[in-house]
Amino acid sequence: MRRPTLHAVAARAGVSKSSVSRVINGEPTVAPEIRQIVLRAVNELGYVPNGAARNLVTQRTNTIAIIVSDPPAGLVSDDPMFAMVVRAASRELEAAGKQVSLVLAGSPESRLRVEQYVAAGHVDGAMLVSMDGADPLPAMLARTGIPVVSHGRLATDLMPWVDNDNVGGATKAVQHLLDRGRQRIATISGPLDMPAAQDRLAAYRDTLKDTGRRSIVALGDFTRISGADAMRQLLDDDPDLDAVFAANDLMAIGALRTLREAGRRVPDDVAVVGFDDIEAASYTAPPLTTVRSPMGDQATRTVQLLLSLFKDGSAEPVLLPTEVVVRESS
Amino acid sequence: MRRPTLHAVAARAGVSKSSVSRVINGEPTVAPEIRQIVLRAVNELGYVPNGAARNLVTQRTNTIAIIVSDPPAGLVSDDPMFAMVVRAASRELEAAGKQVSLVLAGSPESRLRVEQYVAAGHVDGAMLVSMDGADPLPAMLARTGIPVVSHGRLATDLMPWVDNDNVGGATKAVQHLLDRGRQRIATISGPLDMPAAQDRLAAYRDTLKDTGRRSIVALGDFTRISGADAMRQLLDDDPDLDAVFAANDLMAIGALRTLREAGRRVPDDVAVVGFDDIEAASYTAPPLTTVRSPMGDQATRTVQLLLSLFKDGSAEPVLLPTEVVVRESS
DNA sequence: CTGAAAGCGCTTACAG
DNA sequence: CTGAAAGCGCTTACAG
Known part of the structure; x- marks a missing residue:
C-alpha cells in the first residue's frame, strides 16, 4: 500500500x-x-x-550536516570529544527543529562525495569538526555558498568558528606546573597540522621561555598510545624531567601508563597535566589535573553560531575561556 | 546565482x-x-x-538513519561504544554509497519526531542502536514497513539484530574468576531494561549457582560513576568479597577507583573483570581483564545485515562470539 | 478565506 | 539511440 x-x-x-x-x-x-x-x-x-516533495518546492531541507574530518586511522572518532561534539550538536540542532546528517570525511574520495552531497542541495548548512590546516574541505564548502561554521579554529579565514582558548589554557597549565616548583617541564604535542595542537605547543614554549627554561618536546597524535610512546621517548631524552604537559587528556592517560611502567611516581617524581577534562580524567590513578573550558559546550555554541548565521547572515568567531582543574597528578 | x-x-x-x-x-x-x-x-x-528532485521521482533517498536511543542523561552517547558504533556504521554505509542521517532519540517528543521523519520518506532504512526493552520505537519503526535492523538484541521479535554473545561472554568472565580461585564474586549490573544487561546478569547468576555460591549484585547504569557507587555499596554489603564482574568496562573503571580509594589492592585483594574491551581498558591501573567480541565490529555487521535485508528481503539475527582478554586486574 | 494552476527539477515509460 | 511528455507530491502566488 x-x-x-x-x-x-x-x-x-x-x-x-x-x-x-x-x-x-x-x-x-x-x-x-x-x-x-x-x-x-x-x-x-x-x-x-512527503519530505522530498517539500524540499524540492521550498528549496530547503531543514537538514544540517555535521562533517567530521576523520583520518583513516580513526583518530578523531575514537576520541571522547567526538562523541560529546556529536551529541551536543545533535541536541541543539534538534531543539532548533533541524535534522542532522552525519558525514565522516576521511579519504580524498569521501571529500569529493561531501562536496557533491552539499552541492546537490541535501543540506541547508554545515558544521565542520576537527579540520586540520591542510584540509581542502573548508575551502570547498565555503565556495558552495551555504552557511558553514567550524568547531575549532581554522588556519584560514574562510568561516566563523568557535574554539577554546587553547593558548590561554596551555599557558595556565604550564604556569601551574611552574607554581608547583617543577624545574624540567616537558610536553607531549598533538599533530602539528591542527591549530589546537599548534596553539598549545606555542603557549608551552612561550611560557617556558619567559622563565629561561628550554623546551622538551615529543610529538603525539592525540591518541593514548601516542602519549605512551611519547612519554617513553621523553624519559629517554631527559631522565631528570619532573613534569609533563600533555596536549590532551588521552595522551596524558597514555603518559601515566608509561610512567607507571617506568616506576616513576605521579606526582612525586613527575607531575602530569592534561587538556580537555574528559570524564576519564577523574578516573585515572592518580586523578588527572587538566584544562577545562567552563563555558561548557563548544559544540553547542558552534551550532548556535551556525543558527545565527542563518538569521543575521554573518557571525563573529567565539573564543571560550579555559581554566585549570587541579587534581592529584600535579 | x-x-x-x-x-x-x-x-x-x-x-x-x-x-x-x-x-x-x-x-x-x-x-x-x-x-x-x-x-x-x-x-x-x-x-x-538536485537531490530532492531525484528523491521525489525515484522514491528513494539513498539515506540510512542511525537512530540512537539516548536517554536525557546522555548515558549512551558518553559511552565509547557509541562513537565506535557510529563510526563503524558510517564507514560501512559510505562504502555502500549510502548517506547517514544521525538521530538521537531521547525524549518522548523526539521519538515522535523520528516517526514523522521516517514516515516522511526521508530514509530508505534504519539501524537502531541501544534500544531498551520498553522503548516503543522499534515497534513504531517496524510498522512503517521500511527495512530496519537493531544493533543489539531486542526483547521482542520485531526485526533482525546483531549482538555479542552476552551470555557466553559473561559466563566466561565469571568462570575465569572461579578458575582464579575467587570465592566471593560480586557483580555490577547494567540497567535491567536493557537486554545486554539482563543477559550478562543472568549468566553471572547461573554460573555462580552451578557452584553453589550466592549472587552479590549491585545495580549500575553503564556509566563510570554508577560503577564507582555500586562498588562502594558492594564493599559495604560484603566486605569480604574478593572479586567483581562489572557488566561493562566503564563501570569497571569506576569500581577500580572506589577500590583504590578504599585501599583494596587489585588484583591481590579484589579481582576485577569488565566487559567490552574498550581502548581505555588497556590503560587502567592495573590494566583491566575484560570480555571482547573478536569478530570485531558488531556495528559493521549490523549495517551488512541491513544491506542484506534490502537485497534479500529477509535476514537472520547474528550472534558474535566473545572471549576473555586477561590482563592484570584478575 | 478558498481553489485552480503553475512549477520546483528531476526520471522514465513510450514513440519514433 | 533520442526526444517529447507525463508525473513524482508538494507549495505558492494569483484570482475570486
Missing part, C-alpha cells in the same frame, strides 16, 4: 489541496471548520507530508 | 533533458559523441543533480 498523498487527504476531506497544505503548515488563514475536517482526514489516513 | 539545472545543461549541450539524464546516470544506451558533449556541458556549468 502506498502512503497517502495530499491529494488523497483533500479528496477525503472534500476540500482543495491548497487548503490541506495550509492546515498542515499551520497557516492562520484557514476557517476553523475546514481545519477540523482536514485534521480528521489527516488522522484517519495517517498522512505525513 | 542559482545552481544550474538539467535543463540548462541540455540547452548548452544542444540535446534533450532525457539524454543528459541518461549520461548523468551512466546508462549505456547513449552515443559516445553525445556523452562527450553532455559531460563537457556538465563540467563547464558545474552541474550537480
